Amino acid sequence: xxxxxxxxxxxxxxxxxxxxxxxxxxxxxxxxxxxxxxxxxxxxxxxxxxxxxxxxxxxxxxxxxxxxxxxxxxxxxxxxxxxxxxxxxxxxxxxxxxxxxxxxxxxxxxxxxxxxxxxxxxxxxxxxxxxxxxxxxxxxxxxxxxxxxxxxxxxxxxxxxxxxxxxxxxxxxxxxxxxxxxxxxxxxxxxxxxxxxxxxxxxxxxxxxxxxxxxxxxxxxxxxxxxxxxxxxxxxxxxxxxxxxxxxxxxxxxxxxxxxxxxxxxxxxxxxxxxxxxxxxxxxxxxxxxxxxxxxxxxxxxxxxxxxxxxxxxxxxxxxxxxxxxxxxxxxxxxxxxxxxxxxxxxxxxxxxxxxxxxxxxxxxxxxxxxxxxxxxxxxxxxxxxxxxxxxxxxxxxxxxxxxxxxxxxxxxxxxxxxxxxxxxxxxxxxxxxxxxxxxxxxxxxxxxxxxxxxxxxxxxxxxxxxxxxxxxxxxxxxxxxxxxxxxxxxxxxxxxxxxxxxxxxxxxxxxxxxxxxxxxxxxxxxxxxxxxxxxxxxxxxxxxxxxxxxxx
Numbered sequence: 001x002x003x004x005x006x007x008x009x010x011x012x013x014x015x016x017x018x019x020x021x022x023x024x025x026x027x028x029x030x031x032x033x034x035x036x037x038x039x040x041x042x043x044x045x046x047x048x049x050x051x052x053x054x055x056x057x058x059x060x061x062x063x064x065x066x067x068x069x070x071x072x073x074x075x076x077x078x079x080x081x082x083x084x085x086x087x088x089x090x091x092x093x094x095x096x097x098x099x100x101x102x103x104x105x106x107x108x109x110x111x112x113x114x115x116x117x118x119x120x121x122x123x124x125x126x127x128x129x130x131x132x133x134x135x136x137x138x139x140x141x142x143x144x145x146x147x148x149x150x151x152x153x154x155x156x157x158x159x160x161x162x163x164x165x166x167x168x169x170x171x172x173x174x175x176x177x178x179x180x181x182x183x184x185x186x187x188x189x190x191x192x193x194x195x196x197x198x199x200x201x202x203x204x205x206x207x208x209x210x211x212x213x214x215x216x217x218x219x220x221x222x223x224x225x226x227x228x229x230x231x232x233x234x235x236x237x238x239x240x241x242x243x244x245x246x247x248x249x250x251x252x253x254x255x256x257x258x259x260x261x262x263x264x265x266x267x268x269x270x271x272x273x274x275x276x277x278x279x280x281x282x283x284x285x286x287x288x289x290x291x292x293x294x295x296x297x298x299x300x301x302x303x304x305x306x307x308x309x310x311x312x313x314x315x316x317x318x319x320x321x322x323x324x325x326x327x328x329x330x331x332x333x334x335x336x337x338x339x340x341x342x343x344x345x346x347x348x349x350x351x352x353x354x355x356x357x358x359x360x361x362x363x364x365x366x367x368x369x370x371x372x373x374x375x376x377x378x379x380x381x382x383x384x385x386x387x388x389x390x391x392x393x394x395x396x397x398x399x400x401x402x403x404x405x406x407x408x409x410x411x412x413x414x415x416x417x418x419x420x421x422x423x424x425x426x427x428x429x430x431x432x433x434x435x436x437x438x439x440x441x442x443x444x445x446x447x448x449x450x451x452x453x454x455x456x457x458x459x460x461x462x463x464x465x466x467x468x469x470x471x472x473x474x475x476x477x478x479x480x481x482x483x484x485x486x487x488x489x490x491x492x493x494x495x496x497x498x499x500x501x502x503x504x505x506x507x508x509x510x511x512x513x514x515x516x517x518x519x520x521x522x523x524x525x526x527x528x529x530x531x532x533x534x535x536x537x538x539x540x541x542x543x544x545x546x547x548x549x550x551x552x553x
Contacts, residue, residue, distance in 0.1 A: 003210070005121070006277065007109040008142045008150035009092065009128070011085075014105040015045030017137050018084045019074055027136075030068050034061055035076040044076050048138070078104075091131070095124065100279045106154070108147055110277040121207055144208035147277060148269035149217055152224035152243075157206035213270055218244035225265040231258060243269075284320055286379040288312045295334045295371020299363045302331070302375065306359060309377045310352035317382065323348025326381040329359055331366050332374040339366040344423045346414035346447040348383040354412060361419045414446050423447040431456050436506060436514070437463055437549070461501045461523065464533045464550030469513060473546040479536050481522050487548050492530070498523040503535075516544070523552070 011017065015033035020026045030050035032043045041061040053068040064071055081104065089107055092099045095118070098110035111124070118124040125141055132139040142153025208216035217224065220243050223232045235258070240246055246254065246266060255263045267273035288309050296302065306329070317324060325348050331339040343358040366372075414426055429441040430452045440457065474486035481497040499522035505514035516537030524534045531552035537544050 003112065004145055005111045005115060005210070006144060006147045006150040007095075007111050007125075007128075008102065008147070008154040009107040009109065010140045010142075010151075010154040011088070011105050011137055012140060013045055013047055013138045014085065015076055015081055016047040016050075018081060020047060021136050026072065030055070030071045032061070032064060032071055032073045033076045034073045035078075081105075088135075088137070091135075095128070098277050098279050100277050102151070106151075108150070108277050111143070125207070142206055142208075144216065145210060145213060146269055146271045147275045148226065148265065149208060149213045149271075151226060152217055152220055152269060153206040153208060156220045156224040214244075214247065217269060218242065218247065222246070225262075225269055227262065227265060231262065234258070284322065284382065286313060286316050286320075286322075286324070286382065287376065288316075289374060289376040291374050292372070295373045297368035297371050299360075302363055302366070302372070303356075303360060305375045306356060306377070309375060310355055313377050313379065314350040314352050314355075317350035317379065321384055321386075322382045323350050323385040324355065324379045324381070325383055326379070327355055327359065328378045328380050330376040330378070331368070331372045332376065333369045334371045334373050335369055337369060339368075339372075341365055342380065343419050344415065344447065346411040346418065346423065348385055350385065354415070357412075358415050358419045361416065410451075418447060428452075434506075435503060436511075437503070438467055438513075461499070461521070462552075464531075464552045466553070467533075467550040470516075470535070470537075470547035470549050473534060473548050475546040477545050479520065479538075481524065481534070482546065485546065487532070490528075493527040494524055495527055496525040497534075500536075516547070521549070 016026075016031050019031065019033065027047060028049065030053055031047040032050055032055065033045040034041050035044045043055065043057055043059050043061060043064055046055055046057060050064075050068065050071060053071075055064050055068060055071070061073060085101060085104070085107070089099055089101060092107050092109055096109050096111050096114045098112075100108050102108045111121075115121045115124050118127055121143055125143065128141060129139065140154050140157070142150040142155070142157060144150040144153055206216065221232075222235050222241060222243060222245075223229075224243060225246075227235075235241070235246075240249075243266075246262075247270075251263050254266075264273060268275045290305050290309055292305070296305075313324075324345060326342060326344045328340060328342045333339065341359065341362040343355070343362060345354065345358070349355070414423070418426055424445055426446040427443050428446045428449060428451065430444055430449070431454065432440055432442045434440055440459075440463070471487065473482075475482035475484075481494060481499075483494050485492055485494070500520035501522075502518060502520050504518050505511065516539065518538045519535040520538075521533060521535040524532050526532065532548050533550040533552070534546060534548055536546055
């Protein structure tokens with residue numbers, strides 16, 4: 001045995017607690033968090049009020065509404081819960097520097113050599129419980145020598161191994177099984193019993209005394225070994241329902257029949273196999289600041305400060321192989337106010353000359369007030385940058401460098417325009433694989449996409465320059481191209497018509513604009529000089545008729 005002490009924190013209502021923190025009124029009503037699983041909506045988290053109605057996690061939403069008429073449901077946000085757990089992980093760093101996430105709703109803390117700083121293990125758990133109460137989090141804790149044992153105690157403390165079939169009891173099993181079960185009871189006898197404390201919500205938090213994993217884990221169900229449900233059910237059918245039922249079995253036989261995963265989990269829980277706690281690496285943070293001896297208020301003075309801050313910031317980015325995507329400049333005024341501007345780059349970069357013009361464009365938005373006494377420059381969003389080098393003969397190298405320079409100039413232009421109108425307003429089109437005219441291209445944000453390098457597909461009939469949703473045309477309901485028709489309040493006369501080009505809808509999609517069925521398109525010239533793209537819809541689920549889809553002008 002080692003002298004390690006591992007604390008497992010389980011937040012059984014993490015999703016619901018997160019929503020209640022944002023809206024405290026949800027804490028007084030039955031609340032369920034819903035997620036999609038196997039084409040069915042199920043409950044992923046519940047608050048204490050909903051649990052009082054007998055609802056449970058993984059229950060179908062339709063069954064939950066039948067049991068609780070007033071149930072309020074909210075869609076699950078996996079990213080939101082992950083961010084919330086990351087915030088809780090930073091809080092847990094007050095107890096130990098070794099904190100790591102565990103699944104989607106738990107944390108594991110290596111408390112080795114740290115508990116005495118808080119007065120011992122029991123006072124430490126009381127502090128954790130009090131902090132979680134203040135944060136509005138329900139928590140269950142387990143403390144043991146191994147990570148697997150702590151996980152089991154946090155989630156299964158006080159639970160009794162149940163049966164998987166009706167009338168299944170030890171008296172109904174074979175005589176040999178009963179005799180082996182009697183011999184295995186010595187694992188749960190003797191030694192210091194685990195210490196059980198109760199939180200304010202009535203949940204049990206168990207502390208396994210050092211070296212007493214056998215007595216602490218023996219009465220727990222097999223599922224406490226972090227096994228999948230199928231393997232747990234298979235073991236239960238054989239009469240192995242508690243961890244103590246496995247401890248007396250030969251390891252070779254278990255591995256041969258149930259795989260090495262079962263033996264590995266058992267060894268990890270008992271400390272025979274290592275399972276370290278590896279905390280997540282903190283995210284790279286890039287920020288620099290400049291404290292000024294006297295307050296400043298001119299744009300030229302702020303630019304001079306930027307000229308000192310940008311090289312330091314970009315040097316840190318370059319050392320980490322990253323480039324800034326969004327940069328924020330904060331100006332701290334002498335009256336304790338803070339002015340902030342933020343710019344985005346079309347491509348990640350650690351070049352000061354590409355950031356300075358964008359920041360200079362927005363300096364006019366800063367109100368200096370009675371003066372600025374500190375500047376802070378921070379990278380809000382960064383991305384990795386991979387070094388590119390040209391290979392080949394001299395001419396090829398010049399061509400590649402010229403192309404890269406052109407791309408840089410275009411990116412700088414996108415960044416400068418984006419500083420004025422927003423990067424999301426600058427878009428480019430890429431070809432898309434579809435025979436539907438309005439779906440042959442995809443609109444992408446220019447700052448987050450590369451120019452199209454492939455050839456655009458060329459249809460048999462050129463497409464119009466302007467396209468819109470089909471507009472009704474006043475003409476006889478016949479497939480023949482009308483000689484005279486009315487469109488947008490104009491009486492038009494046909495001079496020439498080229499076609500038809502038949503286009504069928506995508507039968508696997510229900511597009512409201514294509515419920516007119518198969519279309520016959522005609523390029524139609526009118527007497528007043530217009531060239532329109534007309535089509536005749538053959539009905540489908542709508543009435544047939546003539547429509548105008550675009551113009552070649």
